[in-house]
Amino acid sequence: MLGDNQEPQHYYVGVDVGTGSVRAALVDQGGVLLAFADQPIKRWEPQFNHHEQSSEDIWAACCVVTKKVVQGIDSNQIRGIGFDATCSLVVLDKQFHPLPVNHEGDSHRNIIMWLDHRAVSQVQRINETKHKVLQYVGGVMSVEMQAPKLLWLKEKLRETCWNKAGHFFDLPDFLSWKATGVTARSLCSLVCKWTYSAEDGWDDSFWKMIGLEDLVADNYSKIGNQVLPPGASLGNGLTPEAAKDLGLPAGIAVAASLIDAHAGGLGVIGADVRGHSLACEGQPVTSRLAVICGTSSCHMGISQGPIFVPGVWGPYFSAMIPGFWLNEGGQSVTGGLLDHMVQGHAAFPELQARATARCQSVYAYLNSHLDLIKKAQPVGFLTVDLHVWPDFHGNRSPLADLTLKGMVTGLKLSQDLDDLAILYLATVQAIAFGTRLIVEAMEAAGHSISTLFLCGGLSKNPLFVQMHADITGMPVVLSREVESVLVGAAILGACASGDFTSVQTSFLQQTCGIDGPTLINRKLRRQWQE
Numbered sequence: 001m002l003g004d005n006q007e008p009q010h011y012y013v014g015v016d017v018g019t020g021s022v023r024a025a026l027v028d029q030g031g032v033l034l035a036f037a038d039q040p041i042k043r044w045e046p047q048f049n050h051h052e053q054s055s056e057d058i059w060a061a062c063c064v065v066t067k068k069v070v071q072g073i074d075s076n077q078i079r080g081i082g083f084d085a086t087c088s089l090v091v092l093d094k095q096f097h098p099l100p101v102n103h104e105g106d107s108h109r110n111i112i113m114w115l116d117h118r119a120v121s122q123v124q125r126i127n128e129t130k131h132k133v134l135q136y137v138g139g140v141m142s143v144e145m146q147a148p149k150l151l152w153l154k155e156k157l158r159e160t161c162w163n164k165a166g167h168f169f170d171l172p173d174f175l176s177w178k179a180t181g182v183t184a185r186s187l188c189s190l191v192c193k194w195t196y197s198a199e200d201g202w203d204d205s206f207w208k209m210i211g212l213e214d215l216v217a218d219n220y221s222k223i224g225n226q227v228l229p230p231g232a233s234l235g236n237g238l239t240p241e242a243a244k245d246l247g248l249p250a251g252i253a254v255a256a257s258l259i260d261a262h263a264g265g266l267g268v269i270g271a272d273v274r275g276h277s278l279a280c281e282g283q284p285v286t287s288r289l290a291v292i293c294g295t296s297s298c299h300m301g302i303s304q305g306p307i308f309v310p311g312v313w314g315p316y317f318s319a320m321i322p323g324f325w326l327n328e329g330g331q332s333v334t335g336g337l338l339d340h341m342v343q344g345h346a347a348f349p350e351l352q353a354r355a356t357a358r359c360q361s362v363y364a365y366l367n368s369h370l371d372l373i374k375k376a377q378p379v380g381f382l383t384v385d386l387h388v389w390p391d392f393h394g395n396r397s398p399l400a401d402l403t404l405k406g407m408v409t410g411l412k413l414s415q416d417l418d419d420l421a422i423l424y425l426a427t428v429q430a431i432a433f434g435t436r437l438i439v440e441a442m443e444a445a446g447h448s449i450s451t452l453f454l455c456g457g458l459s460k461n462p463l464f465v466q467m468h469a470d471i472t473g474m475p476v477v478l479s480r481e482v483e484s485v486l487v488g489a490a491i492l493g494a495c496a497s498g499d500f501t502s503v504q505t506s507f508l509q510q511t512c513g514i515d516g517p518t519l520i521n522r523k524l525r526r527q528w529q530e
């Protein structure tokens with residue numbers, strides 16, 4: 001570790017594949033983000049609740065953004081790369097070519113996205129088995145996990161996909177394979193989405209009971225029989241082919257990956273908050289809840305021992321922070337819901353025109369519009385007679401009911417910009433109440449949470465942050481590095497390079513801002529051992 005005034009000599013690349021875009025960052029050994037690039041990725045919805053992507057399109061976007069962030073940097077100083085991604089299912093044949101996951105036979109679309117709800121009947125049958133692995137996903141398996149999607153492929157696309165498939169990857173593991181040629185899976189993805197146990201490995205009886213005994217027969221070679229902790233170095237590092245694609249030197253360290261929410265958790269949960277009078281200052285790291293808010297929101301709480309929270313995923317051992325158990329609450333659409341509500345409103349074209357004229361995002365415009373119409377009363381009071389139930393894509397936690405739908409009560413005939421702004425506010429509030437329900441469920445089961453650490457696209461929205469602080473009654477810490485998920489991915493690369501001994505010791509310095517009732521940017525130092 002260098003002193004404060006020395007020139008950093010080592011760099012790490014973090015690549016984050018979200019739902020809507022791929023981002024990359026160049027991060028120095030102090031954890032400071034030096035360059036950032038992003039690129040949208042394609043998404044198809046061939047029918048309602050079927051969501052697909054292309055692994056080739058995503059890899060191409062990874063290459064574009066990585067080349068951008070390392071431009072002008074001496075490649076000898078780049079020591080490692082880490083990937084994180086959404087927990088989507090990538091399907092390849094035995095020669096590692098994409099296979100179609102759709103009835104149209106379009107092999108370009110070889111990813112069933114995390115938010116795809118096609119496997120409803122399959123997940124119902126899986127839950128009816130009451131198999132003991134279900135205890136480790138909050139008691140009820142989500143349709144967004146991989147087992148029901150695999151079963152759907154076997155039942156619906158047996159000839160065109162299932163029989164030809166050689167490799168089923170979680171997207172983060174696909175990326176590390178693409179970079180290294182190593183098919184080892186990350187403990188994070190297998191434990192959180194595939195029912196693997198960090199302590200006991202695969203449970204044959206589960207796969208046999210749900211009708212996927214063929215995965216057991218070949219010793220799990222299609223879904224992973226070599227498992228590594230996140231941040232472990234893979235094979236001989238970056239292959240010459242991948243190095244050319246990414247614009248990086250061959251042989252640099254490539255880390256076993258993380259799911260995107262887990263990379264965000266890793267990027268923020270260890271921030272040292274000393275000197276800011278926060279409750280968590282004198283408390284263990286287990287008093288913190290990392291909330292990663294993008295298209296979805298994920299609520300990551302860690303504990304020393306396993307805690308079983310009904311309707312909240314986990315407990316997962318070592319899936320985010322080595323040695324800690326993880327519970328993961330979630331809301332399937334949060335950013336996605338706000339976009340849906342705002343873009344679908346009759347006043348959206350007017351909003352867009354006004355925001356563009358002011359060179360603002362629609363959300364910045366809406367926030368200032370709410371300030372204008374609230375007059376003397378607190379902004380929260382604008383919604384006393386308008387309420388939203390936010391489960392437009394089912395409830396992930398704590399109700400764990402995919403059949404739930406969204407609701408709005410208190411609608412009037414007017415559809416002007418004021419109405420749009422107030423509907424937007426009510427949606428933000430509903431999402432924040434969803435977080436509160438999750439926190440309450442986690443606390444009832446044994447967690448003791450005092451502080452929220454937010455990151456992801458929605459944490460750039462001050463109203464969203466403020467409502468989370470107001471409605472949970474907890475202070476919210478924001479990282480100075482807004483792109484904290486990328487810091488988490490870069491931590492993996494730093495760990496794999498051998499420059500740091502563990503993910504906990506990587507980047508001991510990070511600058512954060514604290515939010516109580518208002519946003520204040522302050523310098524903080526990151527520390528794990530409390």
Ligand SMILES: Nc1ncnc2c1ncn2[C@@H]1O[C@H](COP(=O)(O)OP(=O)(O)O)[C@@H](O)[C@H]1O
Pocket residue numbers: 017018019020021293294295296334335336338339361363364456457458460461
């Ligand atoms: N500057 C911003 N202000 C307000 N909201 C934002 C901003 N940037 C992104 N968002 C919200 O964050 C969501 C996307 O977050 P992001 O972390 O980029 O998602 P993902 O990782 O799922 O691709 C969008 O749905 C949008 O609602």
Ligand SMILES: O=C(CO)[C@H](O)[C@H](O)COP(=O)(O)O
Pocket residue numbers: 018019020085086087088114192259260261262293294295296297298328330
């Ligand atoms: O299930 C998840 C993490 O376990 C996420 O919801 C999923 O990966 C999508 O993430 P994002 O909202 O950032 O696109």
